[in-house]
Amino acid sequence: MTYDLVIVGSGAAGLSAALYARRYNMNTLVFEGEFGGETATAGKIENYPGIMSVDGYDLMKTMKEQGKVLGVQFLEERVQKIERQEAYFLVTGEKETFQAKAIILAIGSQRRHLGLSKEQELTGRGVHYCVTCDGPVFAGKTVAMVGGGDSSVKGVNFLGEYAQKIYFIVRGKEIVAEFINLAQMKKLGDKVEVLLETEVKELVGDKMLEKVVLSKAYKGSAELALDGMFVEVGYDPDQTFVKQLGLQVDEAGYTKADNMMCTNIPGVFAAGDSTNHFGRFKQDITAAALGAVAATSAYEYNTIYGQ
Amino acid sequence: MTYDLVIVGSGAAGLSAALYARRYNMNTLVFEGEFGGETATAGKIENYPGIMSVDGYDLMKTMKEQGKVLGVQFLEERVQKIERQEAYFLVTGEKETFQAKAIILAIGSQRRHLGLSKEQELTGRGVHYCVTCDGPVFAGKTVAMVGGGDSSVKGVNFLGEYAQKIYFIVRGKEIVAEFINLAQMKKLGDKVEVLLETEVKELVGDKMLEKVVLSKAYKGSAELALDGMFVEVGYDPDQTFVKQLGLQVDEAGYTKADNMMCTNIPGVFAAGDSTNHFGRFKQDITAAALGAVAATSAYEYNTIYGQ
Numbered sequence: 297m298t299y300d301l302v303i304v305g306s307g308a309a310g311l312s313a314a315l316y317a318r319r320y321n322m323n324t325l326v327f328e329g330e331f332g333g334e335t336a337t338a339g340k341i342e343n344y345p346g347i348m349s350v351d352g353y354d355l356m357k358t359m360k361e362q363g364k365v366l367g368v369q370f371l372e373e374r375v376q377k378i379e380r381q382e383a384y385f386l387v388t389g390e391k392e393t394f395q396a397k398a399i400i401l402a403i404g405s406q407r408r409h410l411g412l413s414k415e416q417e418l419t420g421r422g423v424h425y426c427v428t429c430d431g432p433v434f435a436g437k438t439v440a441m442v443g444g445g446d447s448s449v450k451g452v453n454f455l456g457e458y459a460q461k462i463y464f465i466v467r468g469k470e471i472v473a474e475f476i477n478l479a480q481m482k483k484l485g486d487k488v489e490v491l492l493e494t495e496v497k498e499l500v501g502d503k504m505l506e507k508v509v510l511s512k513a514y515k516g517s518a519e520l521a522l523d524g525m526f527v528e529v530g531y532d533p534d535q536t537f538v539k540q541l542g543l544q545v546d547e548a549g550y551t552k553a554d555n556m557m558c559t560n561i562p563g564v565f566a567a568g569d570s571t572n573h574f575g576r577f578k579q580d581i582t583a584a585a586l587g588a589v590a591a592t593s594a595y596e597y598n599t600i601y602g603q
Numbered sequence: 604m605t606y607d608l609v610i611v612g613s614g615a616a617g618l619s620a621a622l623y624a625r626r627y628n629m630n631t632l633v634f635e636g637e638f639g640g641e642t643a644t645a646g647k648i649e650n651y652p653g654i655m656s657v658d659g660y661d662l663m664k665t666m667k668e669q670g671k672v673l674g675v676q677f678l679e680e681r682v683q684k685i686e687r688q689e690a691y692f693l694v695t696g697e698k699e700t701f702q703a704k705a706i707i708l709a710i711g712s713q714r715r716h717l718g719l720s721k722e723q724e725l726t727g728r729g730v731h732y733c734v735t736c737d738g739p740v741f742a743g744k745t746v747a748m749v750g751g752g753d754s755s756v757k758g759v760n761f762l763g764e765y766a767q768k769i770y771f772i773v774r775g776k777e778i779v780a781e782f783i784n785l786a787q788m789k790k791l792g793d794k795v796e797v798l799l800e801t802e803v804k805e806l807v808g809d810k811m812l813e814k815v816v817l818s819k820a821y822k823g824s825a826e827l828a829l830d831g832m833f834v835e836v837g838y839d840p841d842q843t844f845v846k847q848l849g850l851q852v853d854e855a856g857y858t859k860a861d862n863m864m865c866t867n868i869p870g871v872f873a874a875g876d877s878t879n880h881f882g883r884f885k886q887d888i889t890a891a892a893l894g895a896v897a898a899t900s901a902y903e904y905n906t907i908y909g910q
Contacts, residue, residue, distance in 0.1 A: 308652065308653075311652065312652035312888065315650060315652055316650065318783075319650060319781055319782075319783045320781060320782055320783070321782035321783055321786070342669075343622060343623065343626060343895075344653060345615065345618065345619035345622055345666050345669065345891040345894070345895070346615075346651060346653070346654060346657075346662050346665055346666055346669075346887075346891065347653060347654065347665065348665060348668065348669060350653075355653050358653055358654065358655060359652050359653055361655065362649075362650075362652065362653075362655060474626060474627060475627055475628040476625075476626045476627065476628055479628070555862075555880065555881060555882065556881065556882060556884075573862065574862060574863065574896050575862065575863060577863075577895075577896060577899050579892075579895060580653075581619065581888075581891050581892045581895050582892045582895065582896065584652040584653065584888050584892070585886075585888045585889045585891070585892030585893070586892070587652070588650075588652070588884075588886060588888050588889065589881050589884060589889065592884050
């Protein structure tokens, strides 16, 4: 089966690209990967212009539905491999290989881990990466947030609705976040204890996280007993397809794309958080816009070069 | 009164910028001009990712409300003049002058007219520019659409729900539009008569448009009797503030802005249809994204240079 366009990813960028692609009448297949990308697990969203308040998962469901009613094909699979073969790209999923005239990579970027020895073993057992997914479990409990940037402050604010005590463990000398989020955190008062210039050195616990060892003593002890720990230390864009296709990336690994979301490889377009388009400013509204732009460029590419 | 930020325009770009500006806690004033910009009169919108279907006016009302609940100030006025005075900008409205630390120009672009002698006199009297506003009046009537691009095809499709006959007068050799819109127009069948390589040379009528004179005879006559004529021949960005502030523009008059929506004048940012950011691709979703980016840059500018 040959598609005019294969889109990799089903976050705001991928789904918006799919909607626009169908409006251009392109035969379009979306490899969903993790449905809805980061947005689906983002919880309540109040800064998407045009919608007062919406759950991230519902926002993604609506975007998918907009493509679906126009005839976008969806596959609940991850792409294993993309290769160029003459005029086409071969896109291999979990069962089948498809031909595509153009590709849009809307793969987002992956959460960074701390790289501690028991981190993987204790994930989901006291070590967590998504406050909106797992925060409510810790109602009345003592938790830590490891971070320092805006997302971690938002995470603390979210946890503030549930947890009894939150240790905010920050490696740097200060927290760097939106004013509105910092102001909201201040309202939590004593519930939040900020530990600056502090790192988690070790995770302790057998089947569940019990405590962490800090790089700097807090109240006379380097050990901190915790019911749960959340990690929000940023993202790394996946390099798999970058390498397979030979895409140019910036120093942080984000795909370089021009104003119309064209990469250095003809026929390959990029959109959303995996690109460097708006620098570090990565929002649902920007991802959706870049998806629409990438679809437009893919359409123009196919019109000129397509068979 | 000094504002951290004055936003000129209340279309998708201006309102999105206002929403984001308040999230950054900037003291923000929006000069609305024509409320909702082009979007407010765009009719039904089905390509805004995240919303299945919405009337343009309602979409703009929601965006305004999102800013309003966060404390954005709105003024139903047009800006008369912007000038730099030392570290501030002086923004003069219809009654008062305000100080602003930063400016976002989200002024969109103005509809092009045909430049015919009776055009202004007959505007609203058979000569119209907004199908969604004035189309329904022509139920069962004979109308013309002057255009050739995507907006004019969408206009024809809209008119198709009301008018009995539509003459589509196109100056060029072909219609250039989205496939999906062309396909929809085809469904209107005989109702639409396309007159290629034809221009309207003269408008005839006293108090109401009665007929037009064409540059090329149609069915043996250069005169075409009409109940109404719609014009969709593109846009020109307003140059007033461009000249007052000394902004750099491209060959078509669109403001040059970098990836973060900074213009060549420090403290002045641009967003939406008046900019050249995504080339000719100008949509609500891109305008909203660029507004959010401009607000972010204005915030960073004020953080660094603001007093």
